[in-house]
Amino acid sequence: MAKIPYLVRRKNIFYFRLRIPAEYQELLKVREIVQSLKTEKQAEAIPLALQLAAHYKSSIAARQESSSPQKR
Numbered sequence: 001m002a003k004i005p006y007l008v009r010r011k012n013i014f015y016f017r018l019r020i021p022a023e024y025q026e027l028l029k030v031r032e033i034v035q036s037l038k039t040e041k042q043a044e045a046i047p048l049a050l051q052l053a054a055h056y057k058s059s060i061a062a063r064q065e066s067s068s069p070q071k072r
Contacts, residue, residue, distance in 0.1 A: 004042075006049045013038070014045035016052045024060055 008015045014037045025031055033056055037048045 004046050004049065006053045007042075007045055008034075012040050014040070014042065014049070016049045018053060018056050020060070024064060027063065028060065 006016050006018055008017045016033070016035045016037055018033045020028055020031055020033065035052065037045045039045050039048070
């Protein structure tokens with residue numbers, strides 16, 4: 001099976017993991033986000049991980065836009 005991005009398995013539980021790009025680490029004060037998906041089933045974990053990835057990536061982008069100076 002293909003490797004699914006953002007998905008890590010530890011002791012039979014799947015976790016979401018997102019590495020924060022270096023340019024956003026200082027802004028967000030974290031290097032990575034790790035969150036338990038609370039499931040042992042890969043079929044359940046994949047959509048949860050992809051949903052969290054979309055959420056966190058849009059949050060990072062919005063936060064970056066709000067912290068950058070406005071162009072006129």
